[in-house]
Amino acid sequence: MKVGFIVLAIGATAVGYGGCFDGETVASLIREGEAVAAFRLLERSAESCRNDPEWNYLRARAHWARGEFTPARDSIDRALALNASEPEYHRFSAFLFARVGDAEAARTAIRRSVQLRGGDEVQAAIVFGAILAQAGKTTAALAFLDSVAVEQPDNPKLLYYRALFEQSLGNLEKARGIYQRLLAVKPGDRDARRQMVLIHLDDGETERAFRAALELAAEEPSAETSFLLARAYSKLGQLRESENAARAAVEASPRVARYRRQLGLILLRSGATEAGREQMQIGTRLERAAGY
Numbered sequence: 109m110k111v112g113f114i115v116l117a118i119g120a121t122a123v124g125y126g127g128c129f130d131g132e133t134v135a136s137l138i139r140e141g142e143a144v145a146a147f148r149l150l151e152r153s154a155e156s157c158r159n160d161p162e163w164n165y166l167r168a169r170a171h172w173a174r175g176e177f178t179p180a181r182d183s184i185d186r187a188l189a190l191n192a193s194e195p196e197y198h199r200f201s202a203f204l205f206a207r208v209g210d211a212e213a214a215r216t217a218i219r220r221s222v223q224l225r226g227g228d229e230v231q232a233a234i235v236f237g238a239i240l241a242q243a244g245k246t247t248a249a250l251a252f253l254d255s256v257a258v259e260q261p262d263n264p265k266l267l268y269y270r271a272l273f274e275q276s277l278g279n280l281e282k283a284r285g286i287y288q289r290l291l292a293v294k295p296g297d298r299d300a301r302r303q304m305v306l307i308h309l310d311d312g313e314t315e316r317a318f319r320a321a322l323e324l325a326a327e328e329p330s331a332e333t334s335f336l337l338a339r340a341y342s343k344l345g346q347l348r349e350s351e352n353a354a355r356a357a358v359e360a361s362p363r364v365a366r367y368r369r370q371l372g373l374i375l376l377r378s379g380a381t382e383a384g385r386e387q388m389q390i391g392t393r394l395e396r397a398a399g400y
Contacts, residue, residue, distance in 0.1 A: 129153035134166050139363060141393035143173035161190035165197055172200075173396065177207055195224040202236070206243040214239055230260065234269050246276050264294045272303065280307050298324065305336045314343040331360035331367065338370050342377075350374050358387075365395035 130149060137146040147170050150163065157163035168183035181204050187197045198221035205214035215236050222232040233256045240249035250273040257266045271286035284307055287300045294300075301324060308317035318340040325333040334357035341350035354371035361367060372387030 128157040128160055129163055131162055131166060134170070138166065138169050138173055139394075141173070141396055143170045146170045146173075159190060161187040161194065161197070164190065165194075165200065168200060168204075172204070177204060180204055181208075193224060195221040198224065199235070202239055203242065206239045206245070209243075211240065211245075211248070230256070230263060230265060234265055237269055237273070241273060241276065246273050249273055250277070262289075262293050264290055264297065267293065268297070268299055271300070275303060275307065280310060283307060298328065302332055302336060305340070309339055309343060314340065318344060331357045331364065334360065335364075335367050335370060338374065342370075342374060347374060347378050351378065363394055365391045367391075368394060 129152075134146045134149050137143070137149070146166070150157075150167050150170065153163065164183045164187035168180045168187065171177070171180035171183060184197060184201050184204060187194075188201065191197065198217045202214040202217035202221065205211070205217060215232075218236045218239060219232045222228070222235060233253065237249040237253045240246070240252065250270065253266060253270050253273065257263065257270060260266055267286055267290040271283045271290065274280075274286060275283035284304070287304050287307075290297055290300045301320065305317045305320045305324070308314070308320065317336075321333060321336040321340050325337055334353045338350045338353035338357060341347075341353055351371070351374045354367065354374050357364070357367040358371050368387045368391035372384045372391060375381075375384030375387060378384075
């Protein structure tokens, strides 16, 4: 089961790009799934920027986007050698370690990243769990967070991510129970309520999901609540309303893959085959780029 929430945003920090190359454009191309174009720009500045840590970091990101993990490892190691005090470099390094199965090295790297940002052990644990989940090890991520939660059973962040991972594994009743516990600890938590809408939809409780999504949208309109409404309207067979809500989500956050895919699915159902396929293709491209 795909959970409609990107866990990997947690712990991210912005990196300032150096003046010897157009880092903002390179980063934007990587985010949009255009790794080849990003490489072209990086290569133009290779001679003057090879000793720039941000240049090496973005080169590692571009390699990652192309599934080239060994050269990505070389580039991020170079970035760390040039600047070991940048939290984001350690964070990216952790993703690479997790991807190749070195969980202990990944955990060490993420701890260093969180320490550099002044974070605590719970945050480090959650980010580490998110990294394991992204690497396809959601069961291991859940077991790790469960072990951390023994000493802090009512920590809202731990409750949320434990529920999220249960939900991702398809354990909807377990996830529902943990979200309800979170809402008892932290009444009104919007993240938990948004995920509960998705559980209602997956459980066939469409009317309940629709009412909950409307409530959230009335309290705080956002791309995510528009996405939830699009899902609910679609389940109710109201395709025009579903398309309008999906378009609102895409307009608010055009780089979120699941918003594009939702719009694509609705357009395909409505008979707009070419437009639907285009949105699905954009969603696939964005999902690849969002691997990190």
